[in-house]
Amino acid sequence: MPKLQVAVVGLGRLGLACAEALLDESELGLAGVVRRPGAPAALPGRLQLYPVATHVRDLEGVRAALVCVPADAVLGVALELLQARIPVVECACFEGKALESHHTALDEAADNHRVAAVVGAGWDPGVLPLLRSAFEMLIPHGHTMFHRHPGLHLHHSAAVAEIHGVKGALAGEYRGDNGESQHYVYVELERGAELAKIQAAIAADPLFAGEVTQVFQVARLSELEGNDGQGVVLDRRGSATHGPHQSLLLEARFDPTAISARVMLDAARKIPALRRGAHRYAIGL
Template sequence: MTKLQVAVIGLGRLGRACAEALILDSELGLAGVVRHSGAPGTLPGRLQRFPVASHVRELADVKAALVCVPADAALGVARELLQARIAIVECACFEGKALEAHHAALDEAADHHHVAAVVGAGWDPGVLPLLRSAFEMLIPRGQTLFHRHPGLSLHHTAAAAHVRGVKGALAGEYSGENGSTQHYVYVELERGVELAQVQAAIAADPLFAGEVTQVFQVERLSDLEGEEGLGVVLDRRGSATNGPHESLLLESRFDHTTFSARIMLDAVRKLPRLRRGAHRYALGL
């Protein structure tokens, strides 16, 4: 099977993550990397065997491009690629009206040059708003609580580890938007122990009493030790007056750049079947 040849535009953290992912992909190929003229002429590590250029026209057989440049340069770079009739995927981080204007400009350019583009193909904008919408669709009446805890550092906590049935525990804290302290506790449990009992015992401990504390069960604490990736908690709580109490909880720890690269590769696979113009990223695109 002939692989779709994809160029990576920019080689910062996101560009490198995309290039590394393309090397391992069974459907996509790395056509090369485009860097500014002042950058080194060779690529790092296993990327060395791939072409590096100062302009996409110097690369052969490029069918699509991943725009991995800073947000303030993304529109100009994307327009130039679309003018060259190269389909693109981008994930520039804007909010509100700035995001709407950015997407509208790319839709106009992609439609004018008869080529497809996928916009907002990252974590946020991208997958995170889709998850929030899904939670609110499934529980139409209620409240959505959302917290970020970037770079959350975990430490061992005796208060949680001494709870009956807990083999070990790690905790982390961060300040919420209103300045209050919020706790995240990850516990490894003995066989047969119910998480609800442990959650109640930890919430009653003086160390955590009166403060927001989320307790999550993990299979092995060793998998979390040393990790300091982005953390997200998305909590949807139903407010229906009758029927069962409904709630959805997403707790995640991950590397933002790695996730964004995976999302961009998912988007570029869908480009060949899309009509011209810009398309907002969606899981079922």
């Protein structure tokens, strides 16, 4: 089956991530890149073999477009593409009435021109709201704590490494919006060591006592060293009046641009099966 040919509109960080990810796709192909007039005509690295144009009409065989321009320009670019009957995927972050207005405008245009559009196909919006909704569906009675810790710097913790069963440890501190200090400790454990016992030992250490401390087990500390990307912690704790107290915890460290590019490609793969109109991104769309 031939690959669905996709154009990338805009070549900032997101556009570059999308274009490079398309090169390794089995179902999608890179039709080319659309850049503003005056931008360099040559593309970097493996992309240099692909065409560059100032308008999508100058690229051949485009069957979908990933809109990777600044948020305030997304609507105008997307409407122009839809008018040319090219399905679009975008990940602009809007909230409330601005989001409703944005979605309505794209839905009307996509329906009028008999093509599909996917709205909010990124990390946030996109995957993060879906994860929060899933946690709240699984634990309907409780409260959710969400923390971002962008650029959290990790350092080796000798105090934690000395705990029996710990092979090595990295620790970092992040001060939340409320001023509260929060510690994040990542441990690589010896074979047979129990995480619960390690967590208890860390909580009892004077270095961490009395402060919010999250402890996470990792397979290899080397995967975290030198990684200062964005981090998030999503913690859902149940408050049921009877039965066990449920809890769900998600901890992640990642490059949000790379994650958004993967989500946009996932949405693009779904384009051929979507009815006309605008669709908010969902896993399994």
